Amino acid sequence: MAFSPAFLDELNNRNPIEDVVGQYVALTRKGSNLFGLCPFHGEKTASFSVAPEKGIFYCFGCHKGGGVVNFIMEIENLSYPDAVRFLAKRAGLEVPEDDSNQSLYKKKERLWALCKEAARFFNNQLKTPAAAEVRAYIAKRGLTNSTVTRFGLGFAPNTWSSLLDAMTAKGFTKEELLDAGLVLSNQNKGTLYDRFRNRLMFPIIDVRGNVIGFGGRVMDDSTPKYLNSPETIIFNKRRNLFAMNVVKKSKQGFIILTEGYMDAIALHQYGFDCAVASLGTSLTQEHADMLSKYTNEVVLTYDGDAAGQNATQRAIPMLEKTGLRVKVLRMQGAKDPDEFLKKYGADRFRLLLQSSENQAEYRLRSLQMKFDLSVDEQKVEFAKQAADLISTYSTGVEREIYGARAAEMAGLTADVMKIEINKAFKRRMAISKKAQDKKDLEISATRQPRSREIRYDNMRSAIAEENLLRMLLRQPDLFDRAKILEREYFSVPMFGRAFDALRRRWEDDLSVNPSALSELLTPEEMAHLTSILQKPDIPLPDAAFADCVRIISEEYRLANVSGISDLKEMQESLRRKKGYGGK
Numbered sequence: 001m002a003f004s005p006a007f008l009d010e011l012n013n014r015n016p017i018e019d020v021v022g023q024y025v026a027l028t029r030k031g032s033n034l035f036g037l038c039p040f041h042g043e044k045t046a047s048f049s050v051a052p053e054k055g056i057f058y059c060f061g062c063h064k065g066g067g068v069v070n071f072i073m074e075i076e077n078l079s080y081p082d083a084v085r086f087l088a089k090r091a092g093l094e095v096p097e098d099d100s101n102q103s104l105y106k107k108k109e110r111l112w113a114l115c116k117e118a119a120r121f122f123n124n125q126l127k128t129p130a131a132a133e134v135r136a137y138i139a140k141r142g143l144t145n146s147t148v149t150r151f152g153l154g155f156a157p158n159t160w161s162s163l164l165d166a167m168t169a170k171g172f173t174k175e176e177l178l179d180a181g182l183v184l185s186n187q188n189k190g191t192l193y194d195r196f197r198n199r200l201m202f203p204i205i206d207v208r209g210n211v212i213g214f215g216g217r218v219m220d221d222s223t224p225k226y227l228n229s230p231e232t233i234i235f236n237k238r239r240n241l242f243a244m245n246v247v248k249k250s251k252q253g254f255i256i257l258t259e260g261y262m263d264a265i266a267l268h269q270y271g272f273d274c275a276v277a278s279l280g281t282s283l284t285q286e287h288a289d290m291l292s293k294y295t296n297e298v299v300l301t302y303d304g305d306a307a308g309q310n311a312t313q314r315a316i317p318m319l320e321k322t323g324l325r326v327k328v329l330r331m332q333g334a335k336d337p338d339e340f341l342k343k344y345g346a347d348r349f350r351l352l353l354q355s356s357e358n359q360a361e362y363r364l365r366s367l368q369m370k371f372d373l374s375v376d377e378q379k380v381e382f383a384k385q386a387a388d389l390i391s392t393y394s395t396g397v398e399r400e401i402y403g404a405r406a407a408e409m410a411g412l413t414a415d416v417m418k419i420e421i422n423k424a425f426k427r428r429m430a431i432s433k434k435a436q437d438k439k440d441l442e443i444s445a446t447r448q449p450r451s452r453e454i455r456y457d458n459m460r461s462a463i464a465e466e467n468l469l470r471m472l473l474r475q476p477d478l479f480d481r482a483k484i485l486e487r488e489y490f491s492v493p494m495f496g497r498a499f500d501a502l503r504r505r506w507e508d509d510l511s512v513n514p515s516a517l518s519e520l521l522t523p524e525e526m527a528h529l530t531s532i533l534q535k536p537d538i539p540l541p542d543a544a545f546a547d548c549v550r551i552i553s554e555e556y557r558l559a560n561v562s563g564i565s566d567l568k569e570m571q572e573s574l575r576r577k578k579g580y581g582g583k
């Protein structure tokens with residue numbers, strides 16, 4: 001996936017990072033840098049910085065960082081090439097697609113077109129006599145015509161090749177149908193057949209409006225009840241949520257997370273245009289990150305059964321990690337939102353939403369339900385566990401309020417409960433201080449990168465490599481004095497790759513700046529590199545650069561030629577080895 005360096009330079013020049021970021025974040029200038037509230041994690045004081053002359057951004061809170069392309073990848077949830085295209089479009093630049101790149105994108109475009117045609121085909125099938133049963137089902141579920149149209153629902157006929165025939169007639173190839181996951185191949189006969197048969201079809205549409213796959217619900221007793229498209233080059237379940245394309249325009253101010261399409265669709269029909277559903281997977285961190293880009297608050301409405309409650313418990317920390325406020329809806333008198341809306345209507349659901357518990361309440365009530373509080377022993381045990389739980393709540397006000405509530409549940413006085421919570425709180429503080437001290441010690445001792453994907457195995461060399469790159473980026477003509485270094489000399493592979501690429505740019509008279517590395521390095525590596533560049537510039541003596549070069553090559557020799565210090569000795573050793581082999 002290579003764009004030419006000249007094109008990427010032009011792209012970076014025409015998209016000044018402060019302008020691009022400025023469209024998402026209000027920035028204020030402090031010295032040569034700009035600061036604002038980080039769009040990637042919840043915060044009240046600005047720890048997100050932009051350095052225009054270096055062309056990079058960095059957040060001191062969540063440690064995300066990189067060039068302008070990385071920023072767009074992160075905030076628009078795009079792949080590297082799509083982020084480049086996004087910025088090219090923004091600046092009115094034509095993208096010179098290279099062959100491999102062009103063919104992948106072309107292929108995606110074909111699959112999007114195919115899925116769109118397939119959705120149209122399924123939708124038309126709804127009007128045929130063969131679809132009587134599915135129409136009856138739609139009516140029974142209370143879906144209106146406008147809902148059917150809005151979500152583009154359809155019917156996959158109960159035959160083996162209706163879709164296959166219709167799509168090949170439209171000029172799509174068998175490979176394309178296989179690649180889109182719409183057909184399967186019969187290994188024995190070598191023939192193809194439709195994946196979706198006799199099902200109510202739900203097109204899955206990404207945030208940019210492309211049809212990327214389908215979900216289908218059976219009309220008979222066959223299994224599985226719900227079948228989704230497999231993962232394809234256009235459909236990634238970990239990154240997509242059903243109805244997100246509609247929800248991103250919602251003005252409700254929160255997003256409702258449901259367990260299935262039917263719940264999400266029912267909510268939309270009843271006026272809650274902010275409901276999404278995951279696609280046959282539990283919520284992933286990628287989903288949580290995406291949600292946090294469109295809202296500040298998420299309401300979980302998973303089923304009341306054990307599986308649904310487990311899913312809720314798993315989702316809460318993932319969502320909170322992104323800075324989202326999380327509320328949990330406790331369904332009363334119905335098993336899911338769809339049933340609730342039918343029984344009681346939208347107004348009652350709105351009331352339920354308003355009374356939905358924040359996660360603090362939810363956790364306390366979940367705990368309460370584990371105990372029989374009419375039994376004294378259980379009361380005591382509940383009070384202990386509740387104190388432990390409440391001591392984790394972050395503000396004093398929360399601890400006070402929920403302490404009083406827990407006391408009420410257990411039939412204890414608020415004071416007794418308060419003492420228990422304080423004890424638990426002090427215990428927790430002591431433990432976390434110890435852990436923090438230990439962590440501080442470890443960090444200062446090893447200076448390991450934050451990202452677990454990057455390891456410093458040779459600390460002496462790694463620190464020299466960090467400093468070398470910082471100096472080179474500030475003063476590229478120093479490359480003249482680093483001629484003896486090669487990419488493999490670097491103990492940290494990403495530094496070697498960065499060095500190599502920057503030196504080639506310098507030799508080709510291209511700009512030497514960190515944002516030029518967005519294509520070569522992973523987002524984690526870019527974030528790590530920017531975190532190094534963000535450290536205050538200490539004026540280094542002239543000799544410092546030579547020291548770095550010397551340390552890197554020394555450590556390389558030590559690691560690779562194990563103690564052999566010169567050529568003569570190396571020859572000796574080789575000769576000795578040969579000698580042994582000959583015996």
Ligand SMILES: [Zn+2]
Pocket residue numbers: 038039040041048059060061062063064
């Ligand atoms: Zn941040």
